[in-house]
Amino acid sequence: MPELRKDxxxxxxxxxxxxxxxxxxxxxxxxxxxxxxxxxxxxxGNEQKTPPEILAYRPEGxxxxxxxxxxxxxxxxxxxxxxxGELSRHGEGLYDRMNGVGAHEVVIETxxxxxxxxxxxxxxxxxxxxxxxxxxxxxxxDIRLNYILIFKNHGESAGSNLEHCHxxxxxxxVVPKRVREELDGAKRYFDFKERCIFCxxxxxxxxxxxxxxxxxxxxxxxxxxxxxxxxxxxILPRRHHSHFELADxxxxxxxxxxxxxxxxxxxxxxxxxxxxLMIHSAPIQEGSMAHYHWHIEIIPKLTRVAGFEWGTGxxxxxxxxxxxxxxxxDAGLV
Amino acid sequence: MPELRKDxxxxxxxxxxxxxxxxxxxxxxxxxxxxxxxxxxxxxGNEQKTPPEILAYRPEGxxxxxxxxxxxxxxxxxxxxxxxGELSRHGEGLYDRMNGVGAHEVVIETxxxxxxxxxxxxxxxxxxxxxxxxxxxxxxxDIRLNYILIFKNHGESAGSNLEHCHxxxxxxxVVPKRVREELDGAKRYFDFKERCIFCxxxxxxxxxxxxxxxxxxxxxxxxxxxxxxxxxxxILPRRHHSHFELADxxxxxxxxxxxxxxxxxxxxxxxxxxxxLMIHSAPIQEGSMAHYHWHIEIIPKLTRVAGFEWGTGxxxxxxxxxxxxxxxxDAGLV
Numbered sequence: 174m175p176e177l178r179k180d181x182x183x184x185x186x187x188x189x190x191x192x193x194x195x196x197x198x199x200x201x202x203x204x205x206x207x208x209x210x211x212x213x214x215x216x217x218g219n220e221q222k223t224p225p226e227i228l229a230y231r232p233e234g235x236x237x238x239x240x241x242x243x244x245x246x247x248x249x250x251x252x253x254x255x256x257x258g259e260l261s262r263h264g265e266g267l268y269d270r271m272n273g274v275g276a277h278e279v280v281i282e283t284x285x286x287x288x289x290x291x292x293x294x295x296x297x298x299x300x301x302x303x304x305x306x307x308x309x310x311x312x313x314x315d316i317r318l319n320y321i322l323i324f325k326n327h328g329e330s331a332g333s334n335l336e337h338c339h340x341x342x343x344x345x346x347v348v349p350k351r352v353r354e355e356l357d358g359a360k361r362y363f364d365f366k367e368r369c370i371f372c373x374x375x376x377x378x379x380x381x382x383x384x385x386x387x388x389x390x391x392x393x394x395x396x397x398x399x400x401x402x403x404x405x406x407x408i409l410p411r412r413h414h415s416h417f418e419l420a421d422x423x424x425x426x427x428x429x430x431x432x433x434x435x436x437x438x439x440x441x442x443x444x445x446x447x448x449x450l451m452i453h454s455a456p457i458q459e460g461s462m463a464h465y466h467w468h469i470e471i472i473p474k475l476t477r478v479a480g481f482e483w484g485t486g487x488x489x490x491x492x493x494x495x496x497x498x499x500x501x502x503d504a505g506l507v
Numbered sequence: 508m509p510e511l512r513k514d515x516x517x518x519x520x521x522x523x524x525x526x527x528x529x530x531x532x533x534x535x536x537x538x539x540x541x542x543x544x545x546x547x548x549x550x551x552g553n554e555q556k557t558p559p560e561i562l563a564y565r566p567e568g569x570x571x572x573x574x575x576x577x578x579x580x581x582x583x584x585x586x587x588x589x590x591x592g593e594l595s596r597h598g599e600g601l602y603d604r605m606n607g608v609g610a611h612e613v614v615i616e617t618x619x620x621x622x623x624x625x626x627x628x629x630x631x632x633x634x635x636x637x638x639x640x641x642x643x644x645x646x647x648x649d650i651r652l653n654y655i656l657i658f659k660n661h662g663e664s665a666g667s668n669l670e671h672c673h674x675x676x677x678x679x680x681v682v683p684k685r686v687r688e689e690l691d692g693a694k695r696y697f698d699f700k701e702r703c704i705f706c707x708x709x710x711x712x713x714x715x716x717x718x719x720x721x722x723x724x725x726x727x728x729x730x731x732x733x734x735x736x737x738x739x740x741x742i743l744p745r746r747h748h749s750h751f752e753l754a755d756x757x758x759x760x761x762x763x764x765x766x767x768x769x770x771x772x773x774x775x776x777x778x779x780x781x782x783x784l785m786i787h788s789a790p791i792q793e794g795s796m797a798h799y800h801w802h803i804e805i806i807p808k809l810t811r812v813a814g815f816e817w818g819t820g821x822x823x824x825x826x827x828x829x830x831x832x833x834x835x836x837d838a839g840l841v
Binding site: 453 | 815
């Protein structure tokens with residue numbers, strides 16, 4: 174019998190096809206292997222092919238926009254939003270619009286063209302996380318901006334056009350509806366229970382263990398109960414913080430270890446799949462919240478979203494999260 | 508300057524990239540050309556390869572599950588939900604689940620293997636619409652079912668595995684969250700204005716004409732103001748009805764003509780793209796609503812949904828709906 178499961182935060186239902194659980198080998202998928210060969214604007218030596226850098230880490234010093242960096246943040250050459258200008262909200266009959274004011278940046282995570290996130294060292298991943306934090310803390314000063322999404326599209330089928338290892342940051346003038354839904358859902362639970370729902374989830378997942386991939390003193394990696402996608406994986410900090418940028422150095426260090434381990438498990442079990450990774454964090458202009466808890470969501474690209482999902486927002490997941498977690502858990506530390 | 512536009516019904520914002528509007532030739536896409544050749548369970552003569560039919564139209568009579576049909580409805584051989592059993596809602600710690608009770612049917616729209624929706628005759632399309640209505644009216648009697656989605660995945664990249672022209676119907680025990688959001692958004696507008704927002708949209712789109720593709724006495728086809736996807740197209744009946752199954756014969760006849768014309772325009776301008784088509788209609792167990800208005804949404808599959816969309820529910824649309832509408836309008840009646 175298939176199961177309907179409800180996401181406890183957003184209230185979204187998911188169909189889990191328990192009868193004919195799809196295992197890793199059942200998915201037709203892209204194996205992402207960066208090959209290089211073409212001139213890459215993100216490679217050292219090509220700094221002039223990108224807009225001037227916003228931030229770079231140069232452990233041994235050196236000039237701006239020159240080689241010698243271990244990580245580099247640049248404005249997106251084809252931004253979906255622009256930093257300059259006023260919002261000028263206005264109507265068009267019954268419709269509403271405003272100017273596309275915001276920021277769109279690229280974090281080049283390593284100078285090495287063919288490395289992927291799972292292949293970076295713990296130190297390199299830690300550096301990427303610090304860059305995310307540095308950029309959020311800087312952009313937060315611009316009060317026109319209300320929400321920042323940091324995300325990674327890895328592989329063509331996950332929407333990436335450039336193979337050199339990078340993430341993106343988009344800062345928006347409005348808090349997106351899906352984020353507001355997550356915040357509101359968490360708030361409703363808090364009003365009822367006086368506890369953070371994410372803290373409760375961490376507790377229950379640790380106790381049952383059935384969907385757990387990996388646990389440390391600081392973090393828990395698990396397959397969420399109402400996973401929308403096969404092998405969907407969340408990383409949840411144990412310590413409650415609504416904002417990613419408030420994570421402290423020991424937590425960031427540990428997160429680098431956990432993220433690396435999770436990506437290596439995913440790469441092993443699913444043979445280097447394309448994936449999307451997103452940091453869910455509270456709106457940057459709002460204060461600390463007892464009811465919301467930042468976390469990372471990783472979605473390997475194994476299935477296609479089709480008419481049913483577009484029409485209902487209901488998802489059909491052919492792999493129960495318990496099965497996915499077992500595969501990833503059994504992969505060990507690779 | 509890119510524009511942010513708000514969907515007036517759901518409140519979802521969309522980024523419309525007005526600077527570098529992508530035109531039809533700019534998209535890398537699948538051209539869907541059914542080829543045949545393999546044994547198809549939906550072709551006449553192979554009726555035994557599918558579960559027994561639920562409904563079939565046989566203009567010249569004939570036996571059940573035998574050739575001679577012009578349209579055939581069957582249960583999905585691999586259903587995501589099952590008709591038998593109780594819902595038995597229960598908890599699992601803080602989580603909620605129920606059994607996957609529902610229906611999953613396939614409408615085989617023509618006996619001809621290689622025909623696509625745009626290539627069917629008006630009469631054949633009308634027959635498909637009648638089949639949708641007949642199935643909804645029948646399933647409505649089962650009070651465990653609360654919502655029915657009728658949808659079509661056309662082409663592999665839109666999630667279709669079988670090339671023979673077909674639609675699907677999924678009946679759910681709960682009203683999906685996205686549908687509830689659309690209903691609630693429309694209700695808020697109605698409470699404020701005492702008018703249906705869809706009726707107002709039809710009025711404004713007819714007046715401005717900038718996003719209009721096609722108009723008849725009964726229907727309006729247009730590119731919605733806050734289109735999430737390039738060349739997204741809606742068909743809206745002029746006469747207010749919350750439920751698709753309440754449309755009357757003249758409206759259904761006209762809809763067949765409009766749907767055919769729209770699909771032919773899309774096939775011409777975008778070179779037979781893969782697409783998803785969904786009928787948005789009110790929950791089957793709820794009475795007529797003054798605030799909700801059924802309609803059809805068509806999404807050609809031209810772009811990939813990536814980390815930003817998954818993380819925020821915000822969409823980036825590289826083709827302004829005014830540009831899309833102009834291309835489709837200019838294609839004439841093909």
